[in-house]
Amino acid sequence: MAQLVVGSPMSEAFDLPSSNTPLYHHPLPQLEAWLKGLGARQRSSHSSQCDLHQPQWSALVELDVEEFKVSWLEDGQQTVRHFSYGLSRADVEAAILAGP
Numbered sequence: 001m002a003q004l005v006v007g008s009p010m011s012e013a014f015d016l017p018s019s020n021t022p023l024y025h026h027p028l029p030q031l032e033a034w035l036k037g038l039g040a041r042q043r044s045s046h047s048s049q050c051d052l053h054q055p056q057w058s059a060l061v062e063l064d065v066e067e068f069k070v071s072w073l074e075d076g077q078q079t080v081r082h083f084s085y086g087l088s089r090a091d092v093e094a095a096i097l098a099g100p
Helices: 028-037 089-098
Strands: 049-053 058-063 068-074 077-083
Touching: 028 058, 068 089, 077 089
Parallel strands: none
Antiparallel strands: 049 058, 058 068, 068 077
16 A cells, blocks of 8 residues: 655645644644654654653654554553545544553
């Protein structure tokens, strides 16, 4: 499956739209800036993937062309969820930060 490329040097140059805005209305640099603001770090080997670490869990966030995928790891257990780009940024953020 084709993937979007994360890592534009201009990602901080964009203001984010309202948190109720669907993800598909965010240009890629805005999605990058949002994930960075959550504490995610881009994987150098896969520019469409970011790692996010919290005290209780870690997550791999993948920006695929058709969906937004999050794979959490907690206590050796992996939980994977797929999110439509039609969901609001606030809903996806709440789901990501709620953890597995």
